[in-house]
Each structure stands twice: as structure tokens, then as C-alpha cells.
Amino acid sequence: EDGKNQEPGVVTTRNILESFTESQEVGGLIGNLKGVCGDLVTREMTMEKFIGIMDKYQEQPHLLDRHLEWMMNSLLDIVRDNGSPPPLVHLAFKFLYIITKVRGYKLFLRLFPHEVGDLQPVLDMLVDQNPKDSETWETRYMLLLWLSMICLIPFDLARFDGNISEGGHARMPTMDRILEIAKCYLVVSDKARDAAAVLVSKFIVRPDVRQKRMADFLDWTLSMLSKSSFQTMEGTVVMNGMLQALAQLFKHGKREDCLPYAATVLECLDNCKLSESNQMVLRKLGMKLVQRLGLTFVKPKVAKWRYQRGCRSLAANLQAQGSVVQNQMITVAANEADDEEEYDIPAEIENVVEQLLVGLKDKDTIVRWSAAKGIGRITGRLPKELADDVIGSLLDCFSLNKTCLCSKISFQETDNAWHGGCLALAELGRRGLLLPSRISDVVPVILKALTYDEKRGACSVGSNVRDAACYVCWAFARAYDPAELIPFINQISSALVIAAVFDRDVNCRRAASAAFQENVGRQGTFPHGIDILTAADYFAVGNRVNCYLTISVYVAGFPEYTQPMIDHLVNMKINHWDSVIRELSTKALHNLTPQAPEYMANMVLPRLLPLSVGTDLHTRHGAILACAEITHALCKLAEENNRSITYYFNEKSLEGLKQIHQEVCSNYQIYFLTVCTLIEKLSLSKMPFRGDPIIGGWQWLINDSLRSLPLVSSAARQRIKESAVSALAALCNEYYINEEGEADPALQDELVTQYVSELQNTEEMIRCGFSRALGALPRFLLKGRLQQILEGLKKVTLISPADVSFAESRRDALIAIAKVCQTVGVQGEGSQEEYVCKDNVTQIYATLLSGVTDYTTDSRGDVGGWVREAAMTSLMEVTLLLVQNEAELINANICKQIMCWLSQQSAEKIDKFRAHAGSVFLTLLHFDDPPVPHIPHREELEKIFPRSEKETLNWNAASEAFPRITQLLALPAYQYYVLLGLSVSVGGLTETTLRYSAQSLFDYMKKIQNDASAMESFCETLLKVFEDNLRNDRVSVPLLTMLDQMLANGCFDIFTTQDNHPFPVKLLTLCKEEIKRSKDIRKLRSSIGVFCGLIQFQGDMREKVLFQLFLLLCHPFPVIRKTTASQVYEMLITYSDVVDPAVMDEVMTILSDTNW
Structure with missing residues (x-):
């Protein structure tokens, strides 16, 4: 998608792994832990490396399964070794935690050794831990998980107590030690609290512990809950631990053991008023505990009234070719009495269900998701009548306010309720608890949810609701027999297609596509399902523009979807x-x-x-x-x-x-x-x-x-x-032309005169607009007025003190000139009022070439770059226009100017403009329909820039562009302009541009060192560039920097043997002229380096150079004096013959010791 339509996160890159390829590397890291433990830096590097390896498997953790056991055993061997220092033990547990984090503690838990001999050492290690040490929490977390596995040993814990007394006091029984440890860590704020809850759920349900300690432990947790408040940080931490422990306990404990306490726990939970807390985690844990209590109140029997779909063969569905698959469900009739069961539903269930229904409207997704799962689990254990009441209450989450004044239906419930309700419907459907008789009530709700989009301020909410509605459709596809959904198939299929193609959010489009795919596969009744799925698959719907403009046309080709799609766009989009x-x-x-x-x-x-x-x-x-x-x-x-x-x-x-x-x-x-x-x-x-x-x-x-x-x-x-x-172009072409193909003279005169007069408006943007408007006029309106329009546009391109910063208007005027030329066409002997001809072609080129020299800068930066870019494009368009029609209008001088200016732009410092210039240069060079005439040194250029590399040469990359462009220095026609461009690049501030341009220049200089004529020509051109740009800081400052580097790199060594060689003499004169009365710090500092470099030349000029350096040592600016002293000191070290050896030490001392 283009920039304005780009959605964040649409493109994702991920590695699909096939196996745990780093197993040997990980084995080496674990085996080397003893060696790295003592050095902090090495230890951290090892840890980072291990984390980097393991994090790659976050999305495919099952690949680790075959390797978990040996990794755990290797690390636990370190832990069990009595000779392991505490830092090494902590490091081993950190590694264990990282593995657990990736794979999940539930699967990892089963792998822990649970030998009797491990109980006491683990308990002792836990006792030795400091619960407040923030550096070793992984150790405590893993030890608690290990203990939760060890405590399952099938022996009475009293056997481990013995009769030994310590210090005259009886030692605490093992059972109480474990409980105390659990209680201690249930009230901490780190990850160990989660492991302590797991320990409690495993330990309390042991038969011996349950009989002796379960009631006391529950009393303790409820008292802690009652005493704590979610208004304080400490209270939040304690409540979190207690709720986790209770939720885990009621999840893993037997129903008959937990039932006596369930009502009391529920009452205490009600008194906590967790729904008023702003702590998301507490509300989620409260919801988990409520549903576990609800499951405890009702018997764990699968409801016989639930809907059960029989055969789920995808192959059978697809072979049905759209026909209805025969009903294969095994369902007990709705009116069949269930004589085998007598439901005894406690009164507390109503309270539980009510809290879960309220939880569906919570402001946080994880709370709503937990409540939805709770609704599904509990409904599955209720009688049919009560379950239907729950579904009825659930549908109230989607209540619509139909009494509003506007014609549209608005939503009475919040988007949270709609989202939670959709999640719950999906859970009920997935479990077969939504009977076919209810589908007619549910489908309208789903259809509405698939397009839910409620305005909220400057944007809207509802993407999560639409996503959840797709989940409902996905769940229904798996749950119901095709015959049950046949009456609604057209509505559902149309709604899913609309969501997959027209939803604003990529995750919703992809969810709808996945749900559509599931329905096509499971139901086999969606019209044209396979065809649509092929066009609108998961990846195709990732691009929004493609969905709206391409996929939609294909899908609308099927008549079942055409009208719903159009209606959706008109009604909703x-x-x-x-x-x-x-x-x-x-x-x-x-x-x-x-x-x-x-x-x-x-x-x-x-x-x-x-x-x-x-x-x-x-x-x-x-x-x-x-x-x-x-x-x-x-x-x-x-x-x-x-x-x-x-x-x-x-x-x-x-x-x-x-x-x-x-x-x-x-x-x-x-x-x-x-x-x-x-x-x-x-x-x-x-x-x-x-x-x-x-x-x-x-x-x-x-x-x-x-x-x-x-x-x-x-x-x-x-x-x-x-x-x-x-709009102007379309309007003129249709309504301003008569049957003869001419324009009304009065209308033409009024329009052109008005537009040309606006070109001199004092507002830059108005100039821009009317320049482009003139460029868009059709030929019949330009005919007879061409010279007036070109003159008007030419005036816009001129820089005057009043409009120096009007770069955008100059850009648009240059673009308009090229458009006008293309519109009117070429006729060499034609009238200059109607065609591009021999009378006006020179004027047109002069205007366009003036744009290439626009280097205006303001607070926005190099705004002249916009003008140069437009000028280069326009030059190319006009030149190719002339070449294809009357190439003789292009004379050699014009062509040389174009190519030389382009070569200069191709050597400059800004990547974007360099790339554009290079592209235009190669386009003109390699154009052959017919070739552009009079290109200087065409054969040499084609060797430097082969046709095969026209598209592949990356002008944006300095490393590719400058080695090529510096080769043009050997071509006399281009030498001046390329050197002018290189001066700005080599003496610039951008590190990569500077490095590659300087290296390319130095490579060229080495190549011509032994060619006296080439060196003379180069130096003459260099001095000409300097002379032409004296006091032009854009060029002269970087040029001084370039000269400094060239002198330092020995580029002019062949002139050092000749006294008073003309090149250094002239260069010294120009440098003196450049810095005369200058207060530019950068320029002055650059000149110091040049003067110091000029000292290498022989003759009288040495004295003149030293005199200039003495003047700079006395400069008013301290930074200039200091820089001069430093560089003169370095110069004298290099060229020791400059100063009489008798006074050398004194000179060096003055330079180094004086506080300049």
C-alpha cells in the first residue's frame, strides 16, 4: 500500500523452524557455566546468548520437547552438587527459568525429579533464600515449582519428621514447613507468588494434608483477603496471591473436598468487591475463582441435552459440492425427559452466573475472556431450562436501542459487552450448548457484530468486537451440522466476505478470511466458497488497497455477493x-x-x-x-x-x-x-x-x-x-472546445490572462497552483498564447530578493513548462505562439538550465533541491520530446550543458538528488529511439556506464556512485562540473559520502600522478573552480576542506620539487582572498589546514605561507589561534626543514606551552 494507506503491522517477518538446531551450542553453554560464573561480563554474555537462542522458539516451543529432559538434568546436576557456589546455583536456576518461560511451566513441571531424597535439600535451599532479594527470584520460583512436584510423593509426610529436637525445641513438622514456605511466598510481589499458588494447589489436595490443614489454610487465605484492600500496593500483592491460591486449589481439588468451603469463599469474595478495583489482574483472578466456585457447586456431568455433531470429515463436506450433507448428529430430543438425572442446583449458582455475565462487560479483554470461558463451562453442567435462561441473559449483552431519533440502529450496550458476549457465544457454540433452536436469535446478533463500529471521539471502537464475531462464525462452523445453518448461510457468507474484504483493520480481515475458510471446509455450503477463498486468503487480505480495489471486484462477480457488498459500502463505509x-x-x-x-x-x-x-x-x-x-x-x-x-x-x-x-x-x-x-x-x-x-x-x-x-x-x-x-484539464477538454476543435477566443483570452497574472501573486502557493494549472491546459487553449504563457512561467523561475524562498513555485513552474511543451508539440519551422520551434527552444532551455543552479537554503534546508530535481526532470522530458520529433533543434552546446550539469548533480552530496541526476543522465545517454545527438564523449561514457547497469546501479549508495562518477574527471568536457560537485561531497559533513567520494578522488589522483599533462589540466580546473566560487560559501568552504585532504594525501607531490610552481602560488593567492575579513570559523579552520599543507612546496611562497599562519596565530578568535598553533606544531614535526634547527626547540616550546 502507498504511505497514506499503510497499516501498521501488516507485514510481519518470522522464521519457521523445523528443529532445535542449537542443541549442541546450548549444551556447550550449560556445560561451561562453572567456568563463566566467576566473571560478571562473561556470565552476562553467556546469559544473553542463551536468551537469544531460546527466544527464537517462543512461537514454536514444542521443538524443545525432546531436549527438555537433558537440559533440566544438566542444570539440576549443578544445583545438587554440594561443591557449587551460590552464584553458580543461581545461574543454573536462571537458565531453568528461561526454558520454563519459553515452554510453559505446566509441561516443564512433569519433568522435575520427585525422589524422596530431594525433599529435604529443596526445603533447606528454600529456607536459605531471601524473599526480598531481587537478583535471585528465578531460584525461588524454580525451587517452589520443584517442591510442588516433590510433594506428590505417595508417603505420609510424618515419616520425614523423626524425633530429633533442635536446641531443645521440637523441629517443625515437614507438612507445616512446606505450608509456611507456601504462605511466605504467596504474599511476595515477584514471580515466586505464582509458583507458590501452584505448590498450594498440589500440596493441599494430598489426603493427609487435606484432613489436617485444608480448613486452616482456607481460613488463613480468607482472613488475609478480608484484611487486605486493593486500594494499597501491599493489599494488591496479598490479594493477588490469595486469589491465585484459591483459584488453583478449587481447580485441582476434588469437588467433594472443596464443596463444604465453596459458599464461604464466595461470600468472602463478594465482600471484596473486586469489580470496583482498577487492578486488571485482580478482576481476572476474581473471575477465575468465581467460575471455579460455580463448577464446584454443580456436579461434573456432561449435559445430555447438548448438541452433538457427528461426522466431521472435511473430505465428505468438500465432496458434497455444495449440497447439504446428511444430518448425522446424535442429539437427544428437546422434549425428552431426563429420567436418569435429578438436578439439584444450589442458589449460589445464580450469583455466580450473574457475576460472570457482569464480567463479560469488563473493560479489560482478559477479564472478559475468563468470564466467557466460565459461562461456557458452567452452562454445560446446568439443566436445559436454566441453560436457556443463561443464553437469554447473554443475548441481553447485545441489546439494541431502537428508540433513537436517527434512522440508524445505535448500540445501547458498550463495545465491551458486545465483545464479551461474542466470546461467550463462541464458547457455548464450541461446546454444543447453543441448541439449533437458538440459532435464529443468535445469527442477527453475529451479523451486526461483524460490522460493529462505534464512533468514539475522532476515531471509533469495535475492531475487537468484529474479530470476536469472526471467532463465533469459526466456532459455529465446527459445531453445527450443515443442515442447521442452511437457512442462514447466505447471510453469514456475505457478512464474512464483506468483513474479509472491506474491514478497516488487517487482523479483522484475516480473522474473517479464516472463519470463511473454516465454513467452506466444515460446512461445504458457502456459495462459491473455494473460488472466493483462493482470491481472499489470509495473505491476500493483508493489503487493504488490494482488498478494496481488486479482490472486491472478483468476489462481486458472484451474484450472491454483489448487492450485499454494494449495500455495505453505501450504508457503512x-x-x-x-x-x-x-x-x-x-x-x-x-x-x-x-x-x-x-x-x-x-x-x-x-x-x-x-x-x-x-x-x-x-x-x-x-x-x-x-x-x-x-x-x-x-x-x-x-x-x-x-x-x-x-x-x-x-x-x-x-x-x-x-x-x-x-x-x-x-x-x-x-x-x-x-x-x-x-x-x-x-x-x-x-x-x-x-x-x-x-x-x-x-x-x-x-x-x-x-x-x-x-x-x-x-x-x-x-x-x-x-x-x-x-479537474481543470477535464473541464476544459469537455466543455471549452467547439465542433471545429477551437476555443472561444474571449474565453481563452480571459482564462489565460487571468492565470498568467496570478503567476506574479505575492503568495507562493497561489503561484504554484496557477503554474500547474497552466501546465494542464489543453492544446486548443494554449494555441496562439504559448509565448505569453512561457514568459509568465519564466518570470516565476527567476529569483528576486522578494521571493528568494519561493522554491516550490519555481519547481512547479519548471514542471509546467515541460508539460506545456509536451502538450503543444514540436514543429521546427512553426510559429512560436503554437509550437516548440527554433525560435523559442533556446529560451525554453535557458529557463530550464537556470533551475539546475538553484541552491537556495532556508529554515527547511536545501529547498533549491526541489527546483533542481524538477529542472532535471523537465530537461529530460523536453529533450526526449525534441529527439523523437525534430532532433536538429538540439544543438551541441545545449546538449553539452545538459550533460555537464547532470554530471555535477550526480557527484553532489545529497543522496536523493544525486540518484535522480544519475537516473536522468543514464536515461539520456542510453536513449536510442533515436539516440540523443551531440552527447560529449559518448563512447567513453558508455564504457563507464554500460547499458546493462542502467537499472541496477544504485546512485543512492555512495560506495557505488562515486567510483563511477570520478572516472568522468578524465573527460575534459565534464572535468570542471564533476570536480565542482565532488568538492561539495569530499568537503561535506556526511561521513559515508565523505569517505567514498574522497577515496574515489584520491584513487583517480594516484592514477594520473605520472601523467604531467593530466595533472596540469586537473590543477588548472581545480583553480578555476576555486576562482569561480570565491566567497561562495556553499562551495568554497568544503573546497578548502577538500584541498586540505588532498595536500595531506600527497596528491600534488610532483609539484614539490619545483620552486614557486604556479599551482601552489595561485592556490595561496586564492586562499588569502577567500579568508580576507572572514569571520566564518569553519572556513578559517579549513584554511589553516590548506596553509599548513602548502608549506611542502619550495620557493619564496614558504615565507608567504608562514606569514599567513603568523597572522592566524594572532587572530581575534581564540579557537583559531589554538587550532593554528596545534596544526603548525604538527606541520613542523613533518617538515622540520622549515625552521632553523638552532631555534626549533624554542619554536616548538612556544607553540606547545603557550595558552593560545
Whole structure:
């Protein structure tokens, strides 16, 4: 998708692994723990490496299963070794925790050794731990998990107590020691609390512990709950531990053991009022405990009334080829009495179910999900009548407020209730607890949930509801026999297709696609299921633009889906809060029109026309665009079928389309883009409005849109300008041309004069708009006025003190000149008022070439780059236009200028502009239909830039571009310009550009060191570049830096043997001139390096150089004095013959010791 339509997270990259390939590496890391334990840095590096390896398996943890046992045993061997120091033991437990985190503690728990001999050592280790040590929590966590496994040993714990007394006191029994440890860690705030809850659930349910300690432990937990408050941090920590312990205990304990305490626990839980807490985790744990208590109250018997689907063969469904698979369910009739069971439902169940239903509306997803699972589990144990009451209460989560004043149905319940309700419905359906008799009540709710989108401020909520609704459809596909869903199959299939293609969020589109796939496979009754699934699979629906504009057309080709898709776009999407969705929807309607033209013309368009002049801004915007797109599509269809343009329109529709302009006119500023699109589409549709006053109104709207560009936000400005220009072109082409193909002279005069006069407006954006408008005018309006337009555009490209920062207007004027030239065409001997000809081609090229020299900068940076980029593009377009028509109009001088300027831009520092220049340079060089004439050194250029590398050469990469472009220094025609561009790059500040450009330049200099004529030519060109750009800081400052580097790298060593060689003498003169009266710190510092480098040349000039350095040592700026002293010191070390050896030490001392 392009930038504005890009969705975050659409593209995901992941590695699909096949096995645990790093097992040997992990074995080496574990085996080397003893060696790395003592060194902190090595230990941390080992830990990071291990975490990096294990994290790769977060999504495929089952690949570790075969290796878990040996990894655990290797690490526990370290733990069991009495010689292991405490840091090593902690490190081993850290490794164990990382493995547990990836694979999950439930599976890992079974692998722990549970020998009798491990009990006391583990208990002793736990006693030695400091619960408040934040560095060793992994140790405590893993020890508690290990203890929860050891405590399952089938021996009476009293056997481990013995009769030994310690210090005159009886030792605490093992049972109590374990319980105390568990209680201690249930009130801590780290991960050990979770493991302590697991320990409690395993330990308390032992027969001996249950008899002696279960009641006391429950009393303790309930008292702790009662005393704690979720208003404090300490209270939250304690309540978390108690709730986890109780939830785990009621989950793993036998029903008959837990039932006596269930009512008391429920009462205590009610008194805690967890629903009022803002702690999400506490509310979730409360919900888990409530459902476990509910399951304790009712007998664990599967309800015989539940729906059971028989055969679930995918092959059988697919072979049915859309026919209804025979009913194979095994269901007890609804009216059959269940004589075998007597349901005795406690009164507390009502309280439990009520709390779960309230939990479905919680503000946090994890709480709603827990409540939904609880509803499913408990309903499965209730009698049919009570279960039906639960389902009825559940459907109230989806209650609709139908008494609202607007025509739409609005949602009475919040999006949280809808989401929780969908999750619960899916759970009930998945478990067979939603009988077929209820499907008729549930399907309308699901259909509504699939399009749930409630406005909330500037955006909306509901993506989670739509996602959950897809889950319901997925669950129903697996739960029900095809015969049960046949009455609703068209509704469900259409709703899922609409969600898969038109939903705003990628996760919802993918969820709908998955649900559709499940239904196609399991039910086998979805119309055209396989065909649609092939086009709208999980990956295809990832791209939103592709969904709206391509997949939708294919799916709408099946008649069952055409009208529902169109209706959805009209009802739900053209009034969407997101403007991107509104615009995509209208384009989709354009594409869908050929599938149902009569429906669009007779039903959709009459509905949209009143909305396009309504009061809601979003609806009006979408409706205007939809009217425009549908009208254009209908007219194209009529034209293709050789029918009248108005075949699909009646008088009322045509008047309605006119009415939009009149109604919007009073408030059109907020609809610039929309109205211009409407004008463009109606003009392209060739609506019969020629001579109608509405044309004048449209023209005024376009003009005013262009005049109002300064008032528009910068983000929308470009789109509005382009839309207005497109509308103008369409309007002129359709309504301003007569039967002879000419324009009305009065209208032409008024339009062109008005537009040219606006080019000198004091507002930059107005200049931009009217420049582009002139570039979009058709040929019949340009005819006879070409010179006036070109002159007007030329004035816009000129830089004056008043408009120096108007870079955007200069850019648009250059673009417009190229467009005008392409529109009018070429005729060498033609009139300069009608064609590009020999009389005006020089003027056109002069204007375009002036743009290549625009280096304007302001607070936005190098804004002249926009002008240079546009100038290069326009030069290419005009040149190729001339080459293809009358190549003789291009003389050698013009072609040389173009190629030389492009070579300069190709050597400059900004990647984007360098890449554009390089692309244009190679396009002109390799164009052969016919070839561009007069290109200097064509053969050499084609060797440097082979045709095969035209597309592959990456000009953005300095490492690829500069080694090529520096080769042009050997070509006399290009040497000056390439060196000018290189000066800015080599002396620039960007590290990569500087490195590669400098290296390429130095490589070239080494190549010509022994070629005296080449060196003379290069140095002469270098001095010419310097001389031409004296006091031009954009070039001269980086040029000084480049000269410093060249002198330091010995690029001019061949001149050092000759006294007073002209090159260094002239260079010294230019440097002195450049820094005269300068206060530019960067320039002065660069010149110091050049002066120090010039000392290597022989003759009288040495004294002049030293004199300049002495002046700089006395400079008013301290930083210049200090830099000069430092560099002179280094220079004297390198060139010791400069100073008399007798005074050398004194000179060096002065330079180094003076506080400059």
C-alpha cells in the first residue's frame, strides 16, 4: 500500500523452524557455566546468548520437547552438587527459568525429579533464600515449582519428621514447613507468588494434608483477603496471591473436598468487591475463582441435552459440492425427559452466573475472556431450562436501542459487552450448548457484530468486537451440522466476505478470511466458497488497497455477493470516520458498478444524492465522491455499449448532480478535494451540461480552490492542487472546445490572462497552483498564447530578493513548462505562439538550465533541491520530446550543458538528488529511439556506464556512485562540473559520502600522478573552480576542506620539487582572498589546514605561507589561534626543514606551552 494507506503491522517477518538446531551450542553453554560464573561480563554474555537462542522458539516451543529432559538434568546436576557456589546455583536456576518461560511451566513441571531424597535439600535451599532479594527470584520460583512436584510423593509426610529436637525445641513438622514456605511466598510481589499458588494447589489436595490443614489454610487465605484492600500496593500483592491460591486449589481439588468451603469463599469474595478495583489482574483472578466456585457447586456431568455433531470429515463436506450433507448428529430430543438425572442446583449458582455475565462487560479483554470461558463451562453442567435462561441473559449483552431519533440502529450496550458476549457465544457454540433452536436469535446478533463500529471521539471502537464475531462464525462452523445453518448461510457468507474484504483493520480481515475458510471446509455450503477463498486468503487480505480495489471486484462477480457488498459500502463505509476508508469505498463502488449498473443507477444513486447535500460532514464527503465515481463508471459503461451517455440517468438524477455544486458552494472550503474530484469525474463522464451556467460555477470553484491553497494545511495542499489541476484539464477538454476543435477566443483570452497574472501573486502557493494549472491546459487553449504563457512561467523561475524562498513555485513552474511543451508539440519551422520551434527552444532551455543552479537554503534546508530535481526532470522530458520529433533543434552546446550539469548533480552530496541526476543522465545517454545527438564523449561514457547497469546501479549508495562518477574527471568536457560537485561531497559533513567520494578522488589522483599533462589540466580546473566560487560559501568552504585532504594525501607531490610552481602560488593567492575579513570559523579552520599543507612546496611562497599562519596565530578568535598553533606544531614535526634547527626547540616550546 502507498504511505497514506499503510497499516501498521501488516507485514510481519518470522522464521519457521523445523528443529532445535542449537542443541549442541546450548549444551556447550550449560556445560561451561562453572567456568563463566566467576566473571560478571562473561556470565552476562553467556546469559544473553542463551536468551537469544531460546527466544527464537517462543512461537514454536514444542521443538524443545525432546531436549527438555537433558537440559533440566544438566542444570539440576549443578544445583545438587554440594561443591557449587551460590552464584553458580543461581545461574543454573536462571537458565531453568528461561526454558520454563519459553515452554510453559505446566509441561516443564512433569519433568522435575520427585525422589524422596530431594525433599529435604529443596526445603533447606528454600529456607536459605531471601524473599526480598531481587537478583535471585528465578531460584525461588524454580525451587517452589520443584517442591510442588516433590510433594506428590505417595508417603505420609510424618515419616520425614523423626524425633530429633533442635536446641531443645521440637523441629517443625515437614507438612507445616512446606505450608509456611507456601504462605511466605504467596504474599511476595515477584514471580515466586505464582509458583507458590501452584505448590498450594498440589500440596493441599494430598489426603493427609487435606484432613489436617485444608480448613486452616482456607481460613488463613480468607482472613488475609478480608484484611487486605486493593486500594494499597501491599493489599494488591496479598490479594493477588490469595486469589491465585484459591483459584488453583478449587481447580485441582476434588469437588467433594472443596464443596463444604465453596459458599464461604464466595461470600468472602463478594465482600471484596473486586469489580470496583482498577487492578486488571485482580478482576481476572476474581473471575477465575468465581467460575471455579460455580463448577464446584454443580456436579461434573456432561449435559445430555447438548448438541452433538457427528461426522466431521472435511473430505465428505468438500465432496458434497455444495449440497447439504446428511444430518448425522446424535442429539437427544428437546422434549425428552431426563429420567436418569435429578438436578439439584444450589442458589449460589445464580450469583455466580450473574457475576460472570457482569464480567463479560469488563473493560479489560482478559477479564472478559475468563468470564466467557466460565459461562461456557458452567452452562454445560446446568439443566436445559436454566441453560436457556443463561443464553437469554447473554443475548441481553447485545441489546439494541431502537428508540433513537436517527434512522440508524445505535448500540445501547458498550463495545465491551458486545465483545464479551461474542466470546461467550463462541464458547457455548464450541461446546454444543447453543441448541439449533437458538440459532435464529443468535445469527442477527453475529451479523451486526461483524460490522460493529462505534464512533468514539475522532476515531471509533469495535475492531475487537468484529474479530470476536469472526471467532463465533469459526466456532459455529465446527459445531453445527450443515443442515442447521442452511437457512442462514447466505447471510453469514456475505457478512464474512464483506468483513474479509472491506474491514478497516488487517487482523479483522484475516480473522474473517479464516472463519470463511473454516465454513467452506466444515460446512461445504458457502456459495462459491473455494473460488472466493483462493482470491481472499489470509495473505491476500493483508493489503487493504488490494482488498478494496481488486479482490472486491472478483468476489462481486458472484451474484450472491454483489448487492450485499454494494449495500455495505453505501450504508457503512462512505460515512466512515476515516477519510482513507471513505475514498477507498468510493473507488470500490466505481469498480463494482459494471457488476450491477441498473441497481447502481436506480437504487444507489438516488440514495446518495440527498446524502451529498446533508449535514453530516463525513457522510457528505463520502456521498459526493461516491456520486462522482458511480456516475463516471455508468457513463463509461454506456459508452462501451454504444448507448447514450445519459442512458442510466433520469432527469431527477441529472438535476441532483447539479444540485451538489449549488448546495456545497456556500461551504465548499472544507470540500476542495471532494468538489474538484466531482467536477473532474462529471467532466470525464461527458455529462450534457455544455452551455449550462453550472460550467461557470465549476470554473469559479476550481479557481478559488487554487487561490485558497495558502489557507490549507501543508499536508493536504499537494493533493488539493493536483485535484484542482486534474479537474481543470477535464473541464476544459469537455466543455471549452467547439465542433471545429477551437476555443472561444474571449474565453481563452480571459482564462489565460487571468492565470498568467496570478503567476506574479505575492503568495507562493497561489503561484504554484496557477503554474500547474497552466501546465494542464489543453492544446486548443494554449494555441496562439504559448509565448505569453512561457514568459509568465519564466518570470516565476527567476529569483528576486522578494521571493528568494519561493522554491516550490519555481519547481512547479519548471514542471509546467515541460508539460506545456509536451502538450503543444514540436514543429521546427512553426510559429512560436503554437509550437516548440527554433525560435523559442533556446529560451525554453535557458529557463530550464537556470533551475539546475538553484541552491537556495532556508529554515527547511536545501529547498533549491526541489527546483533542481524538477529542472532535471523537465530537461529530460523536453529533450526526449525534441529527439523523437525534430532532433536538429538540439544543438551541441545545449546538449553539452545538459550533460555537464547532470554530471555535477550526480557527484553532489545529497543522496536523493544525486540518484535522480544519475537516473536522468543514464536515461539520456542510453536513449536510442533515436539516440540523443551531440552527447560529449559518448563512447567513453558508455564504457563507464554500460547499458546493462542502467537499472541496477544504485546512485543512492555512495560506495557505488562515486567510483563511477570520478572516472568522468578524465573527460575534459565534464572535468570542471564533476570536480565542482565532488568538492561539495569530499568537503561535506556526511561521513559515508565523505569517505567514498574522497577515496574515489584520491584513487583517480594516484592514477594520473605520472601523467604531467593530466595533472596540469586537473590543477588548472581545480583553480578555476576555486576562482569561480570565491566567497561562495556553499562551495568554497568544503573546497578548502577538500584541498586540505588532498595536500595531506600527497596528491600534488610532483609539484614539490619545483620552486614557486604556479599551482601552489595561485592556490595561496586564492586562499588569502577567500579568508580576507572572514569571520566564518569553519572556513578559517579549513584554511589553516590548506596553509599548513602548502608549506611542502619550495620557493619564496614558504615565507608567504608562514606569514599567513603568523597572522592566524594572532587572530581575534581564540579557537583559531589554538587550532593554528596545534596544526603548525604538527606541520613542523613533518617538515622540520622549515625552521632553523638552532631555534626549533624554542619554536616548538612556544607553540606547545603557550595558552593560545
